[in-house]
Amino acid sequence: MSATAKSGTAARAWTATSWAPAALACMGVVFGDIGTSPLYTLNVAAKAASPSGQVSPEAVLGIVSLIFWSLIIVVSIKYAILIMRADNHGEGGILALLALVSPRRAKQNKRRAVMVVIGLVGATLLYGDGTITPAISVLSAIEGIKVYAPQMDRAVIPLTVFILAVLFIIQRKGTSWIGGIFGPIMLVWFVVTGVLGIVGIARTPAVLAALSPLPAITYLWQAGPIAFVVIGAAFLAVTGGEAFYADMGHFGPLPIRVAWFGVALPALILNYFGQGGLLLSGPGAIDSPFYQLAPEWLHYPLVVLATTATVIASQSIISGAYSMTQQAIQLGFLPRMNIVHTAGGQIGQIYVPFVNWALATATLIAVIGFGSSDALAGAYGIAVSLLMAITTLMATFVALHWKHNPILVYGVNGSLLALDLLFFASTSTKLFEGGWFPLLIALVIAFLMLTWRKGEEIMDTVRLEVREPTEKFVEHLNRNPPLRVPGVAVVLGRMAKGVPLRAFAEYKMQPRPVRKCVARRRNHDGNTASVGRRSSRGHSHRQRHHAPRVALRLHGAAQRSSGTRSRYGAWTDREIRPLTGDLLHWS
């Protein structure tokens, strides 16, 4: 995700020359997941529609139309246009929404508490999804080798496991050295899939009838209960749309919108229509419509390109899991974990060993346990559809909070939520075929997060009991002037008021520091300036022993524009310098 890092630091004022590289870079990060969906979506949906093995032309048109309109409504209108407006100081993602709905310092009430639980489950669904996406994507790309060589069947799983294992192992080195080519490769991928789509459409132009929503509506109407399964399968086409919002903080909305509407969306639409055309002309292609669009000489290069694209998609899912973990730690939902900064100061270039190995284990279990992309499709979708419904729900609260016209908000978000719930209900039909897997992962992590948060709340009251008010501390110092030795001491604390650990002041430890810069680490939604004076007493009272108090906010979740390096979350020797600069400025 190095592209992320580079553009993440860029200024927000986009000019024509600055958004073009950013749009290219974001293709490698944001569109990997949704861009590789054509590998499996249409054949899963077509198989769902034809239990007998023969897919009817009405079904093909209905499915293509359903996919097309899902891409338009769910991804383009809901995510690319609407949800991306709800940023928390440039940050996106469900945790940012959560911070908007329930600011840390706002009064906690029942409704907020419920929203926190819902939002947390939504966030952890990303972990559940993160175990499935790399598995299904890489597996479906590798399955391409079976098309002309069925005897290669037995090589698919070992090869997939090998590629994913290598991917997880090299994570600790960081990906900045290779990240720059992700965007261009995805561009090639979109161009190739788009051109293949045009070939398919040219073969059977009748598929263009699916541009109208009518084939979808009439087909689903007549299909009976099977319609649910088909909708659930078609939903696979929009999975990955949630990344638009999650990665918004890295790129800003404009490059994502430009790349989506300019390149990715047209390419995806062309490809789905091309696959539909192929199925219309000869239903024999149902096993792998994507690969059969291509002429035979192009097949193996295409398998390689598809595998590369799915590895890129997996990479951004993995990086996303790291940054969400970092965000969760900062918001107080997870204990501190070892976070390795793989590329110096670049944002987004982090590696969280624990998350990496947990994710690797779960992903490989998914590959081996489910064994094929068709089987994994059963596990896929349910987590994302629930996440999307939760996102819509929380965006509604934000929109109301921002005083948008309530009638409009309820109308628009209500219809979007109805659609989300339809998708969720459809994907839920696969609960016992594997849907439980990502849900279980999400629920376990959500439970751990809630336990941690509640425990920290209890700990905060306990810590408060051993704190001393600043006034008393200063008074105490004035009464018993401490022996002063030269030097600087920094006390890391987590609250803005009072002095940590009364014991510290009373049991003869306090004489140590001369000028005690009480640099406070404040974790939670740092929305104001990164450094602020906490006390003006230093000037007005001139106490001899007053310790200048400096509040340093270190890596709050919304620190991107703060201008300090503190957001990287590390006080390395290199990074202490800018902090000292702040100290000098404020003390």
Add this chain to the structure above:
Amino acid sequence: MARGQIAKYDLSRAIYYTGHETIIASGGRPGLARWREELFAFMHHNAQRPGAYFKIPSAQIMEIGVEFEI
């Protein structure tokens, strides 16, 4: 404190005080069931220490240990 005053201190030799909290689950406080307190204490025990999290050189860290019963 005037600007620059702190600069004469060598910050590479500054001492960073961090807390080292040990949590003892006793079921004594409302909010979490006993076994969740145990789980919390376990997570807390395995959390990375603040000094390491902020990448402060070990030689400059002074940890103050406290036990909390919850």
